[in-house]
Amino acid sequence: MSFVVRTGVDMVNIARIADVVARHGDRFLLRVLSANEITICAGRIPAIAARWAAKEAVAKLLGVGIRGLTSGAHAVPWHDIEIGRDTAGKPFIALHRYAATIAAAQGLSSFDISISHDGDYAIASAVAIGITPDA
Numbered sequence: 001m002s003f004v005v006r007t008g009v010d011m012v013n014i015a016r017i018a019d020v021v022a023r024h025g026d027r028f029l030l031r032v033l034s035a036n037e038i039t040i041c042a043g044r045i046p047a048i049a050a051r052w053a054a055k056e057a058v059a060k061l062l063g064v065g066i067r068g069l070t071s072g073a074h075a076v077p078w079h080d081i082e083i084g085r086d087t088a089g090k091p092f093i094a095l096h097r098y099a100a101t102i103a104a105a106q107g108l109s110s111f112d113i114s115i116s117h118d119g120d121y122a123i124a125s126a127v128a129i130g131i132t133p134d135a
């Protein structure tokens with residue numbers, strides 16, 4: 001057995017997300033975010049941008065793209081990666097369906113995510129650890 005560690009990071013220009021929200025509104029929000037994530041963001045554009053960055057960061061650590069942004073066979077849907085919030089306000093990663101399957105196949109079992117937004121940018125950094133059987 002061997003330990004595996006993966007990281008992913010993504011940075012988003014908040015104005016770019018503000019522009020998409022202004023043009024597409026709920027259609028964009030519902031495509032990218034779960035109902036719970038929409039509640040957490042409460043219309044805060046920096047928080048929405050941060051969820052976009054967080055999902056991209058998780059996709060990077062999984063070694064896949066996000067469906068709609070990339071067309072690769074392994075691209076995951078936006079809703080397969082969910083960013084929750086605990087009672088202290090700390091974000092956490094919840095993987096569903098195909099994203100959970102990909103993570104399990106790589107032996108990844110524990111995840112963490114950190115988010116920040118300031119000025120023009122939102123950033124998210126994700127980490128995953130696990131144990132894989134030796135080849």
Ligand SMILES: CC(C)(COP(=O)(O)OP(=O)(O)OC[C@H]1O[C@@H](n2cnc3c(N)ncnc32)[C@H](O)[C@@H]1OP(=O)(O)O)[C@@H](O)C(=O)NCCC(=O)NCCS
Pocket residue numbers: 046047048050085088089090091114115116117118
């Ligand atoms: C967490 C904290 C440091 C955020 O710092 P900030 O510079 O004001 O804001 P940033 O833009 O860098 O980060 C905001 C993000 O921090 C995350 N966050 C909030 N509370 C958090 C916590 N307890 N632990 C980790 N991350 C947290 C959230 O994801 C938030 O983004 P969101 O509102 O879109 O969900 C600040 O709210 C704080 O001091 N909280 C109380 C102390 C604490 O719990 N610290 C934890 C780290 S030691």
